[in-house]
Amino acid sequence: MSEMARLDVDGRVATLTLNRPEQHNALCVELLGALHARMDEVERLDGVRVLVITGAGRSFCAGMDLKEVVIERSGDAGLPLRLLSSLGELTLRVRRLGMVTVAHVNGAAIGGGCGLMCVCDISATHARARLGFPEVDLGLCPAVVAAWVVRKVGAGMARKILLSGGLIAPEEAARVGLVNSVVESPGALDTHVAELAERLAGGGARALGATKSLLNELDGSLDEGLIRRGAALSAEVLGTPEAQRILSERLGPAS
Amino acid sequence: MIRLSADGDVRVIALDRPERRNALTPAMLDALNDAISRCVGARAVVLVGEGAVFCAGFDLKLCADDPSGKTLAALLTGLSKAVRGLRALEASVVVGVHGAAIAGGAALLGAGDVVVSEGAARIGYPVVKIGVSPAVSAPFLEASVGGSGVRERLLDPELIDAVRAHEIGLVHELVDGDVRGRAMEVAHALAGKPRGGMVATKRWVDEIQDSMGPLGANAGERALEASLSIVGCDEERERLGAMWGKGNAE
Numbered sequence: 001m002s003e004m005a006r007l008d009v010d011g012r013v014a015t016l017t018l019n020r021p022e023q024h025n026a027l028c029v030e031l032l033g034a035l036h037a038r039m040d041e042v043e044r045l046d047g048v049r050v051l052v053i054t055g056a057g058r059s060f061c062a063g064m065d066l067k068e069v070v071i072e073r074s075g076d077a078g079l080p081l082r083l084l085s086s087l088g089e090l091t092l093r094v095r096r097l098g099m100v101t102v103a104h105v106n107g108a109a110i111g112g113g114c115g116l117m118c119v120c121d122i123s124a125t126h127a128r129a130r131l132g133f134p135e136v137d138l139g140l141c142p143a144v145v146a147a148w149v150v151r152k153v154g155a156g157m158a159r160k161i162l163l164s165g166g167l168i169a170p171e172e173a174a175r176v177g178l179v180n181s182v183v184e185s186p187g188a189l190d191t192h193v194a195e196l197a198e199r200l201a202g203g204g205a206r207a208l209g210a211t212k213s214l215l216n217e218l219d220g221s222l223d224e225g226l227i228r229r230g231a232a233l234s235a236e237v238l239g240t241p242e243a244q245r246i247l248s249e250r251l252g253p254a255s
Numbered sequence: 256m257i258r259l260s261a262d263g264d265v266r267v268i269a270l271d272r273p274e275r276r277n278a279l280t281p282a283m284l285d286a287l288n289d290a291i292s293r294c295v296g297a298r299a300v301v302l303v304g305e306g307a308v309f310c311a312g313f314d315l316k317l318c319a320d321d322p323s324g325k326t327l328a329a330l331l332t333g334l335s336k337a338v339r340g341l342r343a344l345e346a347s348v349v350v351g352v353h354g355a356a357i358a359g360g361a362a363l364l365g366a367g368d369v370v371v372s373e374g375a376a377r378i379g380y381p382v383v384k385i386g387v388s389p390a391v392s393a394p395f396l397e398a399s400v401g402g403s404g405v406r407e408r409l410l411d412p413e414l415i416d417a418v419r420a421h422e423i424g425l426v427h428e429l430v431d432g433d434v435r436g437r438a439m440e441v442a443h444a445l446a447g448k449p450r451g452g453m454v455a456t457k458r459w460v461d462e463i464q465d466s467m468g469p470l471g472a473n474a475g476e477r478a479l480e481a482s483l484s485i486v487g488c489d490e491e492r493e494r495l496g497a498m499w500g501k502g503n504a505e
Contacts, residue, residue: 136456139449143459153424155464156399160427162456163347163368164441165448176424220467230459237455246449 005034006056007041012201013050014042014099021057026065027112029079032086039093049201049208051097052193053120054104060129061113066251069238073254081235084144087112088231091119091148095221098209100200104193105179106186110167111135115145117179118152121212124181124196125170126189131179132167138250139243143230151219153177257286258305264298264446265439266346273306278314279359281326284333291340298446298453300344301438302363303351309376310360315385319499324487327387327495331486334359335391335479341366342461345454347445351438352417352426358382358389364425365395368457369445371428371437372417378425381412385498386491390481394474398464399424 006017016038018025025031042051055061064087067073069080094101094116103109103117105125114131117123125131133149135142142149142162150158157176161168170182183192200208216222237243258269268290270277279287294300304310313334318327341348342365350367355377364370364378372378380389389409396405404423408415420426430437445453465472485491 136448136452139452141452141455141459143455146456146459147463150460150463150467154398154401155460155467156395157424157427158463159457159460160369162460163445163453223466226463226466233455233459237452240451242449242451 002030002034002037004031005038007038009045009048012048013052013197014045014048015052015054015104016042017054017056018061019056021055021059023065024059024062024108025055025057025113026062027083027087028065028068029083029086031065032083032090035090036086036093039090039097042097042099043093047205049099049203049205050102050197051094051099052102052104052197053094053116054106054193058106059108059113060103060105060125061110061116062108063111063113066247070247070251071239071244072248073251077239080238081232084231084235084238085228087115088144088227091115091145092224092227094119095148095216098212100203100208100212102193102197102200104189105129105131106189111140111142112145115142115148118145118148122196122200123179124183124189124193125173125179126183126186127170128185129170130167131170131173132165133162134165134167136163136165139237139240139246141234141237143233143237144227146230147220147223147226149178151221256280256283257290259290259293262439263443265301265442266294266297266299267301267303267439268294270302270304270310275314276308276311276355277304277306277360278311279330279334280314280317281329281333284330284337287337288333288340291337291344294344294346297344297346298450299347299349299442300341301349301351301435301442302341302366303435303438304353304360308354308360309352309356310363311355312358312360312382315495316499319495322492324491327491328483328486330359331391331479331482334362335475338362338366338395339475345457347442347453347457349438349442349445351434352376352378353434357414358387362389362392362395365392365399369428369441370426371430371434371441372420372426373431373434374416374418374421374429376417377414378417378420379412379414380409381414383410384412384494386485386488386494388482388485391478393478393481394468396425397468
């Protein structure tokens, strides 16, 4: 199995780690495939109540791997939709999982990475993490993850955040509810998340599962069609000449 | 009473009836809707008020003078059309609030993708006191504030300041000083972003919002119907008349 995603189980807490640190855990088809394969394992785990999602190295997840979405570079016009659909399906699996999911945002969570943070039930980060949705600055549309942002902060605030682009300071992210808590440093975050996961894991498995399942029903999280149409819209906008030109410039010449 | 100007890709719509605290009349709302229709194709639109306050709400003197209720119905309908018209634009909409945004004025915040305000501005929907239903603003509050805050803001006539409005998500950014200048700065930043992604993102958030409520895309229409349903009833006429008799300008 690809080592781009690791799974560690410690008692009632499992940790899923995006393990592509040299690329800031940027989402490529291979990384997403590895995450899906690990989710197959996670879904079969018995007695685990909490899934922590985190990133190896200094970043949580830097968003889409630009090398795979600049069509001129990849030579594969179908690749962006496959990548975005895979991300959409991954978020649906995380949302539906019968465990409490915790995003341990150890560093940059950008675009799709920030979406992965939002789909988790609870998230925590540190004061120096770079968070945000800069898609619109690159001519892109964050539709694939927008529904999770809306469910996290409400439609009005989501509209403001997603249209404003750029980054959002961790304190402001916490103020508007995009992230649940912010601690001072990466070290303090490790401690905070370990305590949080332990506390959450103390709940009854069925009580946690039933509660999460109801919350998903109440907020429309089971609407898979919306996520899939979001992925298709993101891919459509990504394929436009305007977006491809900007991404190509951002990526720079092939080395 | 409505002034439309352009600054590059940004259109500026100013409520311009400062001698009456920009209180909205049916003619003024017609002019506002006309100005909005002229913003088709713009990249960003700024909505601000001239004079001491952003907007004190409907011109209630006109309503009190018209016991048929037609004036109030025209105001509610024109206001709903304006908010929805701004929302329907491809342009990003920035609302800049200073002084006060009361009732119909507060409803205009619902048009903003980004709402900036000075902290001291007074905001609220105190119209239940005069027998008018602020239901027309409910879908916007549901989207921006959510939960218990929606009921509190629509049912409690108390005004809040923008610092509190910022805490509950009604205002996105507090500005120290030049509100209009900051609104223009935000609008230019939004207007400068690549068009395709901006338009798709604005539309997509609308679609998500519609997918989550039981009324879907009909929420705006239904909200207007709810406010219109009690126009002209005895309670409203008595309260409006009594308020005006006391000489209260709001």
